Amino acid sequence: MSWSREQMVQRAAAEVRAGEIVNLGIGMPTEVANEIPPALGVMLHSENGLLGMGPFPTDDEVDPLLINAGKQTVTALPGASTFDSALSFAMIRGGHVDLAILGGLEVAATGDLANWTVPGKLITGMGGAMDLAAGARRLIVLQSHASKDGKPKLVAALTLPPTAMACVDRVITELGAFDPLGDRFHCVERAPGVSEDEIRRLTGAPVTFG
């Protein structure tokens, strides 16, 4: 059957390469941190001003002034650095963050991403999503493939307000991993037991395989 949430997170973690600087978005992407082998020497970047983010603190390690971009208490690993927000986003826009893994609402075959707002719903703000989508050297999106009633979220053209244009390198859904190639998605991996027909039926743009 399709991948579980945990398997999607593990599949995303498999994209992380040794020595990379990685920013993980709020929600499911945050869980990717638990699946990155320490031996890879990856440094996690949190856009509120921390490079070298560690795991959640133990009770006696909690520091109210050491948080991640989701405002959760975190720790700083040996080799970590802290900095102001302008420098933090210079790291992102300047192409110094190798990989961002973000949640998504829609991805177009052109690589456009929508993940910050849905018209008619209470607006929350884009936070750092637009900078990360526009600035990270490689962008992987973790999201569901289609809505519960079967409406595709991998589409030919966005129906939701964009976060950034032509920015997504790979989408990981419960059905597989897909690269937006302009006029189509290319399926680079299918989840076990998922057929090509099922993927085609639930995708709003042409899909190629193999």
Added chain:
Amino acid sequence: MTDSTSAPPTSSPAPGGKVFRDVASALGDLLRDGMRIMSGGFGLSGIPEACIDEIARRGPRNLTIISNNCGNQGQGLAVLLQKRLVAAVVCSYVGGNPDLAEQYLAGSIAVELNPQGTFAERIRAGGAGLGGFFTPTGAGTIVAEGKETRLIDGRPHVFETPLRADLAVVRAQVADRFGNARFHRTARNFSPLMAMAGAVTVLEVDRLVDVGAIDPDDVHLPGLFVDRIVHVPVHRNVIESRTTRARGPA
């Protein structure tokens, strides 16, 4: 708040000095209706609590608040929202702030959302004397609407203007009497940038030390950006999301 011609501070610092006895005197002659106030902090972390409390107590109205979140969960700058003192908010994220959501939906408050990096850089530009900058962030999105765009190296960029304020209130962990300051961990966030961009900057500091006690190489914010200093040794340090792990095997 109507006393735009209020009396001078009740406890002025020594001549040429920046250190005020308390926040009431440090902010005493600065607050007025309609002013633009920048406040450091990320959510509730690292906010200048005493300065915000004093602004809420004094109650200047029709404020424009420039801050990443404008408080949260009814605390921090959200207290100014609850008191209906705020006319406009410039920020990047308003989630988890029911006071802001309610007044925004009611049309009683204007919200200008910025991508967080654009927000930070606009403040930096304001303090650095720049007329703005072109950024790829927001190109092709709602953020670019009505703004000049330019192709730079084949990529669309959006022109963003600087942000400045009449007053910046920020908090640091330690500062000397000139205002040279160091921040703690991720409490730095927008604070040094805002200190640069405020016409007047009030620094609320956990620990006040003598000039020379901070090594020059350890200064995060040079003191020339700080106009007034107030020593506030105790803070509430509210945690929005306390996440912990079990103590594992060493």
